[in-house]
Amino acid sequence: MLKIGDIEMKNQVVLAPMAGVCNSAFRLTVKEFGAGLVCAEMVSDKGIVLQNDRTLEMLYIDEREKPLSLQIFGGEKDTLVQAAEYVDKHTNADIIDINMGCPVPKITKCDAGAKWLLDPNKIYEMVAAVVAAVKKPVTVKMRMGWDDEHVFAIENARAVERAGGQAIALHGRTRVQLYEGQADWDIIRDVKQAVTIPVIGNGDIQTPQDAKRMLEETGADGVMIGRAALGNPWMIYRTVKYLETGELIGEPTAREKIDVSILHLDRLIALKNEHIAVREMRKHAAWYMKGIRGNARIRNQINECTTRNQYVRLVTNFAAEIEAEDQYANHVG
Ligand SMILES: Cc1cc2nc3c(=O)[nH]c(=O)nc-3n(C[C@H](O)[C@H](O)[C@H](O)COP(=O)(O)O)c2cc1C
Known part of the structure; x- marks a missing residue:
């Protein structure tokens, strides 16, 4: 304790x-x-x-x-x-x-x-x-x-x-x-x-x-x-x-990481303002996306986001793409 x-x-x-x-x-x-x-x-x-x-x-x-x-x-x-x-x-x-x-x-x-x-x-x-x-x-x-x-x-x-x-x-x-x-x-x-x-x-x-x-x-x-x-x-x-x-829980899915990154951004916006929060979120987003397949392709786009809406659209589309790829791979596999 x-x-x-x-x-x-x-x-x-x-x-x-x-x-x-x-x-x-x-x-x-x-x-x-x-x-x-x-x-x-x-x-x-x-x-x-x-x-x-x-x-x-x-x-x-x-x-x-x-x-x-x-x-x-x-x-x-x-x-x-x-x-x-x-x-x-x-x-x-x-x-x-x-x-x-x-x-x-x-x-x-x-x-x-x-x-x-x-x-x-x-x-x-x-x-x-x-x-x-x-x-x-x-x-x-x-x-x-x-x-x-x-x-x-x-x-x-x-x-x-x-x-x-x-x-x-x-x-x-x-x-x-x-x-x-x-x-x-x-x-x-x-x-x-x-x-x-x-x-x-x-x-x-x-x-x-x-x-x-x-x-x-x-x-x-x-x-x-x-x-x-x-x-x-x-x-x-x-x-x-x-x-x-003693139980080892698995790593989160891409969707889970992205959803929590949006929650984090919303809290940053409430704390600061949208302009500052979206910029501050860039480094966090890179950390949240770490380990997600293909993250390099959205990293640069995230760095160009200036509004919450842009960020949310970008990362939710990314999550959907990953899920679609996974479903396809499971189906084919
Ligand atoms: C980005 C960053 C900021 C940090 N800022 C502080 C700080 O404000 N005060 C502090 O005592 N240590 C600070 N540290 C040190 C961490 O608290 C911690 O001692 C160090 O990262 C080692 O732990 P870790 O191997 O788990 O990262 C910082 C570390 C990082 C990576």
């Missing part, structure tokens, strides 16, 4: 925070596919403190998404604490998460994200200050270290625990690795053994079986799934079911 502070998740499967992806439209969809916990995309502490309109829009949470973890990032104590206080008082997030993993230079050069991993004392100081300022449970998402020579995962995790952090999500890669190589799951096991707060393992879970293996090999309290859920909320559902019953 996964429990963070007083919040009990209904299962151990967590949607990873993903910038530009995990807004309310996607999170709600993933939630409906059974996720125990959904994480929002990272939000700038300074954006919150300066009350930037676009940043504040990112704090929108639909009640149906809960329990939800909202992640903030920053490099300075004052603004981080102020942002956390704002999230604590003015949002319906259940958990406040601090980003200590983002490898992007724009973030690390401001001493935010993965930069913290070099200094357990700073982690202690920052987390303690946030914990003291808010009522909601505070958690941390981190990479295992900065580079191979600086893997302080255990010291860093202990610092989070001492400071009053209530859980740690650990991605088994260093900052320097970005997304290369394989995630190290041994370090997840080592961290789990070093602290008493819940540890959520993350990195390279591509199948429901991977999730089970990670839980077994590391003893982690939860599994966090990122890239495998892009355009694929079924990955969450299939993992939940596999962990609960």
Whole structure:
């Protein structure tokens, strides 16, 4: 069971925070596919403190998404604490998460994200200050270290625990690795053994079986799934079911993928507006279409869509073509 502070998740499967992806439209969809916990995309502490309109829009949470973890990032104590206080008082997030993993230079050069991993004392100081300022449970998402020579995962995790952090999500890669190589799951096991707060393992879970293996090999309290859920909320559902019953549910059909992509688009339109949503949908559509036979032929056309109607017409025709081809193949076969 996964429990963070007083919040009990209904299962151990967590949607990873993903910038530009995990807004309310996607999170709600993933939630409906059974996720125990959904994480929002990272939000700038300074954006919150300066009350930037676009940043504040990112704090929108639909009640149906809960329990939800909202992640903030920053490099300075004052603004981080102020942002956390704002999230604590003015949002319906259940958990406040601090980003200590983002490898992007724009973030690390401001001493935010993965930069913290070099200094357990700073982690202690920052987390303690946030914990003291808010009522909601505070958690941390981190990479295992900065580079191979600086893997302080255990010291860093202990610092989070001492400071009053209530859980740690650990991605088994260093900052320097970005997304290369394989995630190290041994370090997840080592961290789990070093602290008493819940540890959520993350990195390279591509199948429901991977999730089970990670839980077994590391003893982690939860599994966090990122890239495998892009355009694929079924990955969450299939993992939940596999962990609960051992049953491996099949992959969705082309029609199912396309129908959920339309639902996702409609939610993006409600959240933003049609113009922005249809453009934002392009990358999601490419992920939804992944694995569908002949998807290359509509990918370019999707990238030219500017309205919902165009998108819906295009993808429903595509689904119908695939079904007709399948029927023909079954008939002939
Ligand atoms: C598009 C994208 C955006 C991401 N944005 C964030 C973020 O905002 N905050 C964060 O802590 N991690 C972020 N990550 C990292 C993921 O949460 C996760 O740690 C990483 O993808 C490894 O898990 P996976 O192998 O299941 O994808 C992002 C990853 C991707 C692919």
